[in-house]
Amino acid sequence: MAVEMRIALRxxxxxxxxxxxxxxxxxxxxxxxKALTMDRAELIDQVKKSKLKGRGGASFNCGxxxxxxxxxxxxxxxxxxxxxxxxxxxxxxRLIMEGDPHTLIEGxxxxxxxxxxxxxxxxxxxEYPELVELLRQAVAQAEAKELLGNFKLSVHIGAxxxxxxxxxxxxxxxxxxxGEPRFKPPYPPVSGLWGKPTIVNNVxxxxxxxxxxxxxxxxxxxxxxxxxxxxxxxxxxxxxxxRTFFEVxxxxxxxxVVFELGGGxxxxxxxxxVQVGGTSGAxxxxxxxxxxxxxxxMALIGATxxxxxxxxxxxxxxxxxxxxxxxxxxxxxxxxxCTPCREGTMRMRELVEKVNCGQGKAADLDLIxxxxxxMSTASLCGLGQTATAPVTSTLKHFSTxxxxxxxx
Amino acid sequence: xxxxxxxxxxxxxxxxxxxxxxxIQDEYSYLPxxxxxxxxxxxxxxxxxxxxxxxxxxxxxxxxxxKNVIRICESAPCHIxxxxxxxxxxxxxxxxxxGESTPDGNFALEFAQCVGQCxxxxxxxxxxxxxxxxxxxxxxxxxxEYR
Ligand SMILES: Cc1cc2nc3c(=O)[nH]c(=O)nc-3n(C[C@H](O)[C@H](O)[C@H](O)COP(=O)(O)O)c2cc1C
Ligand code: FES
Numbered sequence: 001m002a003v004e005m006r007i008a009l010r011x012x013x014x015x016x017x018x019x020x021x022x023x024x025x026x027x028x029x030x031x032x033x034k035a036l037t038m039d040r041a042e043l044i045d046q047v048k049k050s051k052l053k054g055r056g057g058a059s060f061n062c063g064x065x066x067x068x069x070x071x072x073x074x075x076x077x078x079x080x081x082x083x084x085x086x087x088x089x090x091x092x093x094r095l096i097m098e099g100d101p102h103t104l105i106e107g108x109x110x111x112x113x114x115x116x117x118x119x120x121x122x123x124x125x126x127e128y129p130e131l132v133e134l135l136r137q138a139v140a141q142a143e144a145k146e147l148l149g150n151f152k153l154s155v156h157i158g159a160x161x162x163x164x165x166x167x168x169x170x171x172x173x174x175x176x177x178x179g180e181p182r183f184k185p186p187y188p189p190v191s192g193l194w195g196k197p198t199i200v201n202n203v204x205x206x207x208x209x210x211x212x213x214x215x216x217x218x219x220x221x222x223x224x225x226x227x228x229x230x231x232x233x234x235x236x237x238x239x240x241x242x243r244t245f246f247e248v249x250x251x252x253x254x255x256x257v258v259f260e261l262g263g264g265x266x267x268x269x270x271x272x273x274v275q276v277g278g279t280s281g282a283x284x285x286x287x288x289x290x291x292x293x294x295x296x297x298m299a300l301i302g303a304t305x306x307x308x309x310x311x312x313x314x315x316x317x318x319x320x321x322x323x324x325x326x327x328x329x330x331x332x333x334x335x336x337x338c339t340p341c342r343e344g345t346m347r348m349r350e351l352v353e354k355v356n357c358g359q360g361k362a363a364d365l366d367l368i369x370x371x372x373x374x375m376s377t378a379s380l381c382g383l384g385q386t387a388t389a390p391v392t393s394t395l396k397h398f399s400t401x402x403x404x405x406x407x408x
Numbered sequence: 409x410x411x412x413x414x415x416x417x418x419x420x421x422x423x424x425x426x427x428x429x430x431x432i433q434d435e436y437s438y439l440p441x442x443x444x445x446x447x448x449x450x451x452x453x454x455x456x457x458x459x460x461x462x463x464x465x466x467x468x469x470x471x472x473x474x475k476n477v478i479r480i481c482e483s484a485p486c487h488i489x490x491x492x493x494x495x496x497x498x499x500x501x502x503x504x505x506x507g508e509s510t511p512d513g514n515f516a517l518e519f520a521q522c523v524g525q526c527x528x529x530x531x532x533x534x535x536x537x538x539x540x541x542x543x544x545x546x547x548x549x550x551x552x553e554y555r
Contacts, residue, residue, distance in 0.1 A: 235526065
C-alpha cells in the first residue's frame with residue numbers, strides 16, 4: 001500500500017501563501033534560526049549525511065555540491081534556485097512555490113549561510129507570471145520581519161527555453177545572454193554566475209532543507225530508498241485516472257504509483273507504458289513496473305526518476321507518433337551550440353517522422369540507434385545526451401510498433 | 409510607455425535584459441528593431457548580442473504580431489489529449505494558420521512547449537494566462553474575453 005508522505009509539500013493547502021504568519025505558525029524559519037547557530041562545515045555535513053540528492057533531475061549529492069562552493073574563497077558567492085521547470089509533464093515546482101513560497105526562501109537562506117553567499121536568485125520560468133509577484137511578496141515579508149539578515153534574494157524570469165534549465169545555460173541567461181550551456185569544468189560551485197562560486201539547486205531540493213535541519217540527517221536518510229532517501233513529488237499526466245500530484249517515499253513502486261495512487265487507466269483500456277522523468281525519460285513497459293522510483297533503481301532498468309513526471313499511456317496510444325512529437329520538441333529546444341545535438345536532434349526528428357509516415361525502412365531503425373549512440377555520447381549537455389532515451393527505450397521494449405509502420 | 413522609458417527601469421544590470429524585453433513586449437506585443445538596438449545601447453552590449461538574445465527565447469518575437477498572443481502547448485501530454493483538435497478550432501475561429509496573426513492585429517497564434525499545467529491537458533495560454541482542459545467547443549468562449 002503506497003502512502004503519501006509530505007516533506008516538500010508539508011504546508012501545501014495548510015497555509016495561505018500570501019501570509020508569512022501562517023508559515024511562522026507552523027514552525028517556519030525555525031530551521032534558519034537553528035542553522036545560523038551552527039558551524040558552517042557542520043551544517044553542510046548534516047546535509048551530506050542526510051544523503052539528499054538533487055530533485056532537479058541529475059541527482060547530485062546536495063551537501064557535497066555545497067561543500068565545493070564552501071571550500072572556495074571568494075568575495076562574492078551566489079545561491080540560485082532553479083525554478084525553470086521545463087520538462088514536459090512536470091509541474092511540481094509550481095505547486096511548491098504557489099502553495100508555500102516561504103519554504104523555498106528559507107531553504108535558500110540556509111544554503112546561502114552554509115556556503116557563505118549573501119546573494120540569492122530565483123530563476124523562474126516565464127510561463128509562471130503569477131508566481132513572480134507571490135515570491136517577491138514573500139521575500140518582502142521575510143525581510144520586513146528581519147528574518148533574512150544580510151541575505152538578498154531576487155526573482156528573475158526566463159522567456160521560454162527548455163535548455164535554460166541546464167544550470168550553466170541558466171547562468172548565461174541570468175547574465176543577460178542566450179541560454180547556451182558552458183563547457184565544464186569549471187563547474188558552477190567553483191565558477192558560476194559572473195565567474196563566482198555558485199550553487200544551483202532545484203526548488204524541491206531547497207524545499208526539504210528546512211525539515212532536514214530541524215529533524216536531522218538520520219531522520220531523512222531513513223525514509224524511502226537508502227540509496228536515494230527522502231520523498232519525491234510526482235506529477236501525473238496522460239491516461240491515468242488521477243491526474244494530480246503525490247509526494248511519496250522513494251521506495252514506492254511504479255505499479256503503486258500508476259495503479260494505486262494514480263487509480264489506473266482512466267478508460268476501459270489497458271496499460272501500455274509509462275514515461276518517467278519528463279519528455280527526456282525512458283518509456284517503461286508493464287514488465288518493469290515493480291521497480292521502485294529511487295534514482296539508482298531506475299538506472300538499473302535504463303530509466304531515470306528525473307523531475308518526477310509520470311506520463312501514463314493506455315494501449316490505444318501510438319508510441320511512434322508520440323516519439324515523433326518528442327523528437328520535434330528536442331529539435332526545437334536544442335540551443336545549437338554543439339553539433340551532435342544541433343544536427344542530431346534534427347536528423348532524429350527526420351528519421352522518426354519518416355517511420356511515422358510509413359516511409360521508413362529497417363535500415364532507418366538501425367540508423368536511429370546509431371545516431372542515438374553518437375548524440376548521447378558526444379553532446380555537450382544533458383539535453384542532447386538524454387534526448388534519445390524515449391526513442392531508444394521504445395525501440396527496445398516496443399519494437400513491434402516501429403516494425404508495423406515500416407514500408408513493406 | 410515607450411521602449412526608451414521602459415528600458416530606464418531596468419538599466420542597472422545586464423541581468424535585467426530578459427525582463428526588459430518582457431516589459432517591452434507587454435507594451436508592443438513584440439520587440440521592434442529600434443527597441444532591441446536601444447536595449448543594446450542601454451546595457452552596453454553589441455546590437456548583435458541583443459538580437460541574439462531576442463531571437464533565442466521562444467516567448468520573444470522580433471516580428472510584429474497580434475496584440476493577444478495565444479500559445480497552444482504541443483508537448484506530449486497535451487498532444488495525446490487532443491491539442492491538434494484545439495489547434496484546428498483556433499485556426500477556424502480566427503481564420504488564420506499557426507504562426508500567423510489576425511489582420512485586425514488582435515490575435516497571434518503560436519505553438520508552445522509544456523507550460524507546466526499538465527494535470528489539465530490540453531492547455532493554451534493567452535498573454536501568459538493559462539486556460540485548462542481546453543476543448544474545440546470552449547475555444548469561442550475563451551476568445552470572447554479578448555474580442
Ligand atoms: C536540458 C536540461 C534541462 C534541465 N532542466 C531543469 C529544470 O527545469 N529544473 C531543474 O531544477 N533542473 C534542471 N536541469 C538540471 C540542472 O542542470 C541542475 O542539475 C539542477 O538544477 C541542480 O539542482 P539539484 O541538484 O537540486 O537537482 C536540467 C538539465 C538539463 C541538461
Ligand atoms: S504538456 Fe502541455 S502543459 Fe504540460
